[in-house]
Amino acid sequence: KTIADMIVHSASQFPDAAAVRYKNDGAWHDVSYTELEGMVEEIGLGLIDIGIEPGERVSILANTRPEWTYVDMASTSAGAVVVPIYPTNAPEECEWVVSDSSAIAIVCEDEEQLKKVLEIRERVPALRSVILIDSADGGCESARALDAITLDEIRERGRARNPDELRARRRGVRLEDPYTFIYPSGTTGPPKGCVLTHGNYRSVVDMVDSAAELEGRETIYLYLPLAHAYALLIQLLSIHLGATLAFYGGDT
Secondary structure: OOHHHHHHHHHHHOOOOEEEEEEEOOEEEEEEHHHHHHHHHHHHHHHHHOOOOOOOEEEEEOOOOHHHHHHHHHHHHOOOEEEEEOOOOOHHHHHHHHHHHOEEEEEEOOHHHHHHHHHHHHHOOOOOEEEEOOHHHOOOHHHHHHOOEEHHHHHHHHHOOOOHHHHHHHHHOOOOOEEEEEOOOOOOOOOOOEEEEHHHHHHHHHHHHHOOOOOOOOEEEEOOOOOOHHHHHHHHHHHHHOOEEEEOOOOO
């Protein structure tokens, strides 16, 4: 009924189907819907462990990659609101989105994105947590200065918690609750945050499903930024249908 319970529903319907396909070391790797549900649960519980409460905002500053989807679904499952930031944004643009949305956590892809956050850190006092996707950058100067925690550590902390906590969070999400704040790039002046509810995106997914734009078990190659409303819709529609999201790996 909401975006928060979408992963659980799809995992029950398409447990062994490939949910995510990504390229690593020259080979394609699949993540099943059952495996995706497990990762989302670990990250969601890890976010709860670091103190993220329902309704609080979590920004994602990363390119289109599997971890974007994992964090999006995990934050939503924990009752948080996802605030995407275009990975090409300058530090000042990142500052605007973080401050205007009152984000309390930001998930950064790598050292390049961490440097942007480090530059604006003193001007966004509400920001409590910085999470790093690429563990290899965990020892960099920016990560140390920001006291960043890696996504792997978040998952490890999540594994130590009771899954019932995340189930309770999911049950508490209502259709009228915000799912995401999207900051379109085409507005005049600083981008305006567009509040999109669970009911809004759920209805659009159902509408596109009825139009048969995509079919279940198809493979969708995703390369648009997931900070973009259309790319986000394609992600959700694919999960709803049990399709496979093949992620952009650097060369379209």
